[in-house]
Amino acid sequence: MYEYAIAWEWLAFAARWFHVITAIAWIGSSFYFIALDLGLVNRPHLPPGAYGEEWQVHGGGFYHIQKYLVAPAQMPEHLTWFKYESYFTWISGFLMLCIVYYGGADLFLIDRHVLGISPTVAILISLGSLALGWLVYDLLCKSPLGRNTWGLMAVLYVVLVFMAWGYTQLFTGRAAFLHLGAFTATIMSANVFMIIIPNQKIVVADLIAGRVPDPKYGQVAKQRSLHNNYLTLPVIFFMLSNHYPLSFGTQFNWVIAALVFLMGVTIRHWFNTTHARKGRPTWTWIVTVILFILIMWLSTVPKLLTGETDAAAVAPAFQQFAGDPHFPAVKQLVSTRCSMCHAAEPVYEGIVRPPNGVMLENDAEIAAHAREIYIQAGRSHAMPPGNITDITPDERKLLVAWFESAVEGKKQ
Known part of the structure; x- marks a missing residue:
């Protein structure tokens, strides 16, 4: 195989x-x-x-x-x-x-x-x-x-x-x-x-x-x-x-x-x-x-069209993401929806290595790829491909809230 x-x-x-x-x-x-x-x-x-x-x-x-x-x-x-x-x-x-x-x-x-x-x-x-x-x-x-x-x-x-x-x-x-x-x-x-x-x-x-x-x-x-x-x-x-x-x-x-x-x-x-x-x-x-x-x-689906807020897709330091109040829930979400592919040893059938070399198995890896998670699974529906893991709209909102909260926290 x-x-x-x-x-x-x-x-x-x-x-x-x-x-x-x-x-x-x-x-x-x-x-x-x-x-x-x-x-x-x-x-x-x-x-x-x-x-x-x-x-x-x-x-x-x-x-x-x-x-x-x-x-x-x-x-x-x-x-x-x-x-x-x-x-x-x-x-x-x-x-x-x-x-x-x-x-x-x-x-x-x-x-x-x-x-x-x-x-x-x-x-x-x-x-x-x-x-x-x-x-x-x-x-x-x-x-x-x-x-x-x-x-x-x-x-x-x-x-x-x-x-x-x-x-x-x-x-x-x-x-x-x-x-x-x-x-x-x-x-x-x-x-x-x-x-x-x-x-x-x-x-x-x-x-x-x-x-x-x-x-x-x-x-x-x-x-x-x-x-x-x-x-x-x-x-x-x-x-x-x-x-x-x-x-x-x-x-x-x-x-x-x-x-x-x-x-x-x-x-x-x-x-x-x-x-x-x-x-x-x-x-x-x-x-x-x-x-x-x-x-x-x-x-970016701005507020005028969807009621959501818009934020600059920047990558604050690791401490900002790992220390954000949303992070525990985000970590659990990523573990259940993303890590079957984005792991050192993927368990999803047909995937033999993490796509693009991106691994999301620990706090540091999740924080390091916060921007990509925000764009591909929060702001857009690109990930998971075909929504194969059934991520819900509320879970996507959680990813958006986590990233934007961390960004705003750094600005303050």
Whole structure:
């Protein structure tokens, strides 16, 4: 059993590493070509059919790049296809979903205080949502609404916000954000696999056969590529969010997700406008900062919204925590709700070492990790994962009261 758990842990690490590598390759090439496309200049000397060109310098050499809006008059001798980065990013991400969230559904996917379902049902809902997301998105793009790029994106935003809310009603907060990223990434990768590459192959086949390619295939592919461009940054946020419980483990997590999508738009708009040489809209960064501050505010669930008090998450000295009147009750709470995993020798099935090396077996260890306990189990519901130990709302309030009381005591 021990060897199996270790092997499974390394498999998860390998899948994550593979996912990061392929994602870097996909995102890098995607951002490069968007920037290149926006920076092209139409000059008189261009060959027939060429849309624009750009000179670039990198690595000690000069590059002269030309783009044909539809296709050149003849098929080139060699074509470099950019597709496998997308495919392997999705495959590796799905592998991680299977290893971490499907393999550990009771711990990471299901929160029975949110919805009491079996692992099998939860996994089927997960798979179905990813497939349904692509079908709905593709139908919207192919509908009359698809002719209006910005109107379509507004409707898609509503769909994404609905999915953000929906996932938080089904899974743990961590799994909800991860699934929202997977939902969006599935649309992006399917765009490449189902639309962009097939359309390019049709154009290539027409060139080989001596036919003039229909420009509609390039126009449709460009629209899907634009969607991918604006969805990339939110996907990265959601994939990183599982390390930051204040983003997913709070009451307003789905609102936070909605704001994250807007930040993705504002940031990409600045880069896209700049690359197109249409100015530098600094207002986008102001809006982004405001949105991020709003997210920070929502994550702490301030008194205005819940009736609770807000406190700075600082870490006073050990004496402050161990000497606080709440500490005996907190110690008992941590011993019953946390120490089965956060111990030198965890007793929870499948856990062979304390997560992140955090042990909570004595006064010093509990006090040393007071801030983490406050954030992950008090202010948010990130811990225990899926509330597997049934920590109650009153117990979470106790953790909050303990930490904030110690903080206030130090100030005085």
